[in-house]
Amino acid sequence: MSSQVESAQQGQYAAIGYPSRLVGRKQVAEGTMAFQFERPRNFLFKAGQFVDLAPLGARPDGSDGLTHAFSIASSPFAEEIVVATRMRDTAFKRALSMLAIGAEVRIKGPMGSFTLHNNVSRPAVFLAGGIGIAPFLSLLSYAALNKLHPPISLFYANRYLEDAAFMDTLRELESSTGNFRFVPTFTRVDNTYGGWKGETGHISSEMLSKHGFNLQGSICYVAGPPTMVSAARLALDEAGVDEDDIRTEEFAGY
Ligand SMILES: Cc1cc2nc3c(=O)[nH]c(=O)nc-3n(C[C@H](O)[C@H](O)[C@H](O)COP(=O)(O)OP(=O)(O)OC[C@H]3O[C@@H](n4cnc5c(N)ncnc54)[C@H](O)[C@@H]3O)c2cc1C
Known part of the structure; x- marks a missing residue:
C-alpha cells in the first residue's frame, strides 16, 4: 500500500x-x-x-x-x-x-500529552492512585527498552495489597530497569497486615521526602481518580514542587 x-x-x-x-x-x-x-x-x-x-x-x-x-x-x-x-x-x-x-x-x-519529558537530567517522579497505574505501566515498559531515560521513581497507592494491579510486573521492571525505584503504599493497612513492611498511608510530602528524592528539578506526573490527583498535587505543592513541573491525568468518572 x-x-x-x-x-x-x-x-x-x-x-x-x-x-x-x-x-x-x-x-x-x-x-x-x-x-x-x-x-x-x-x-x-x-x-x-x-x-x-x-x-x-x-x-x-x-x-x-x-x-x-x-x-x-x-x-x-x-x-x-x-x-x-x-x-x-x-x-x-x-x-x-x-x-x-x-x-x-x-x-x-x-490522545493526550501525558508523555515522558526528553531532558534525561531531570528525574521523573510518578505518583499513581489505583488504576492510575495504567499510563505509568506503558511509560515504564518503554523506559525499560530505552536505556536513555531519566531516573524514575514510582509511588503507587492502593487501599489493600490485593487491589494493587500489576505488582509482579512492576517488581520485575524494578529489577530489570536501571535508574528506577518503586515504592508501593497501602492506605487501609498497617504494619500488622500480612507482614507488610513497606509504606502505609496516602502519598504525602513526608513520604516523598523520607525517600530522599530531590523533588526540586524533578518533573512529577500524577494519574488516578480526581480526588487522588488533587491530594497528590497538594502533597507536591507542600514539598515545594513548582506547579509548572507537575503533569496530571485525571481519570474523570471515578
Ligand atoms: C484521560 C482519561 C484516561 C482514563 N484512563 C482510565 C483507565 O486507564 N482506566 C480506567 O478504569 N478508567 C480510566 N478513565 C476513566 C474512565 O473513562 C471512566 O470514566 C471510568 O472508568 C468510570 O467508568 P464507569 O463505567 O465505572 O462509570 P460511568 O458509568 O461512566 O459513571 C461515571 C460517573 O458518573 C457517576 N454516575 C453513573 N451513573 C450515575 C447516575 N445514574 N447518577 C449519578 N451518578 C452516576 C458514577 O458514579 C461516576 O462517578 C480515564 C479517563 C480519562 C479522562
Missing part, C-alpha cells in the same frame, strides 16, 4: 476510530481487569497516551455509542493494546465484561 493511501487511512481512522477486536482479558487485581485488543495496523502512540474505546453494538438496544477513555497500559512496541479498569456495575463496564473474545470494538486516538 502506498504511504499516501496509508496516511489517508490513518487520518480517517483517527476521526472515526480504528476497528479492533478483543483478543483476551485477565484479572490483574481484585475487581480489576485488563483487556487486550488487537493493535490496528498503523496505530502509533506514545507511552502515556489514552484512547476512546467503544464496544460495537454494546448499548442495551444493540446500537453503538458507549465510549469511555482509557490510558493505554501497554508499551508502544507491544503487539496488543492493553487497557485496565476497575470493574463496576455500570452500563459501560457491563458491556465490556460481556464482550466475547473476537468481538469488534472501535479505538479512537491516540
